[in-house]
Amino acid sequence: MNEFGWEQATHRDPLTKLSYLMIYIRDWVTSPDKENFMDMLINVVKEHTGASAVEFEVNTTGKSWDDGYIDHQSVEDRDYDYLFDEMILKEFLFGNGKPTMTITEYKNGNAVVAIHNDGTRIISYENDLQLDYPLNIDIRVSTKCSFGFNPSTGTAVCDFCHESATMNGTDCNYDTLFEKLNGLPVGIELAIGSNELTDNLVIFLERCKNQGWICNVTVNQGHLKRDKDKIIECINAGLIKGLGISYRSGFSAIPPELLNYENTVVHVINGIDSIEEVLA
Ligand code: SF4
Numbered sequence: 559m560n561e562f563g564w565e566q567a568t569h570r571d572p573l574t575k576l577s578y579l580m581i582y583i584r585d586w587v588t589s590p591d592k593e594n595f596m597d598m599l600i601n602v603v604k605e606h607t608g609a610s611a612v613e614f615e616v617n618t619t620g621k622s623w624d625d626g627y628i629d630h631q632s633v634e635d636r637d638y639d640y641l642f643d644e645m646i647l648k649e650f651l652f653g654n655g656k657p658t659m660t661i662t663e664y665k666n667g668n669a670v671v672a673i674h675n676d677g678t679r680i681i682s683y684e685n686d687l688q689l690d691y692p693l694n695i696d697i698r699v700s701t702k703c704s705f706g707f708n709p710s711t712g713t714a715v716c717d718f719c720h721e722s723a724t725m726n727g728t729d730c731n732y733d734t735l736f737e738k739l740n741g742l743p744v745g746i747e748l749a750i751g752s753n754e755l756t757d758n759l760v761i762f763l764e765r766c767k768n769q770g771w772i773c774n775v776t777v778n779q780g781h782l783k784r785d786k787d788k789i790i791e792c793i794n795a796g797l798i799k800g801l802g803i804s805y806r807s808g809f810s811a812i813p814p815e816l817l818n819y820e821n822t823v824v825h826v827i828n829g830i831d832s833i834e835e836v837l838a
Pocket residue numbers: 703704705706707715716718719720721722723753778
């Protein structure tokens with residue numbers, strides 16, 4: 559057992575977090591939640607570790623300080639009851655220490671779709687799944703890309719481009735695109751392939767945010783140097799929730815601000831860069 563809450567501290571190891579939760583259940587939760595939370599805690603530990611049984615050894619010296627303690631100034635009113643959902647609990651104990659939270663929840667056909675802050679999507683339904691809307695829509699917003707086909711030289715940086723992008727292509731008409739999407743419910747995810755974060759694209763992202771749609775944007779690593787600041791602004795403004803980066807060896811390293819963003823995913827295109835280059 560440990561003492562917590564006298565001052566600010568960060569704990570990342572599962573044992574300390576487990577200890578904290580046990581004290582929380584013991585001192586701050588009443589029946590029947592006390593028993594339910596403890597059962598859930600044991601189940602989550604068993605499921606994650608593969609243990610057939612879990613035993614908690616509580617130090618009982620008779621002095622409450624020695625038996626573990628969470629100071630009342632750091633917890634009150636059952637502040638951490640929300641952790642007692644199996645998925646959240648597992649992430650809290652064995653993930654990176656940041657519990658996930660639902661950022662949006664919406665009805666889609668006979669399902670309720672919840673999106674968590676780490677990008678997890680949970681679809682709850684009974685019987686057969688029948689959706690009224692796609693959960694996620696892939697959108698290519700431009701045929702223009704500085705790495706695409708150059709008509710005057712007949713060459714391209716990405717001569718494999720699956721988008722058939724050209725250096726003299728064009729951005730889409732965002733008003734038309736918005737009209738096509740209009741009517742989608744709050745919570746729908748849009749996966750936008752961006753060759754450049756143009757001003758018109760940023761305005762479109764703002765309109766999507768106002769609709770409650772979740773925009774995830776994918777950019778090529780080679781464009782980060784040019785678009786980094788705009789991407790960071792969009793993330794900070796909540797216009798981009800998930801950032802996909804298409805890795806390419808030979809380009810400048812991914813800036814740490816983007817690499818460390820919690821919802822960044824790095825994509826590797828099979829067959830373009832060797833495994834040795836990717837792992838280097
Ligand atoms: S960065 Fe992407 S869109 Fe641009 S040319 Fe390369 S593969 Fe095509």
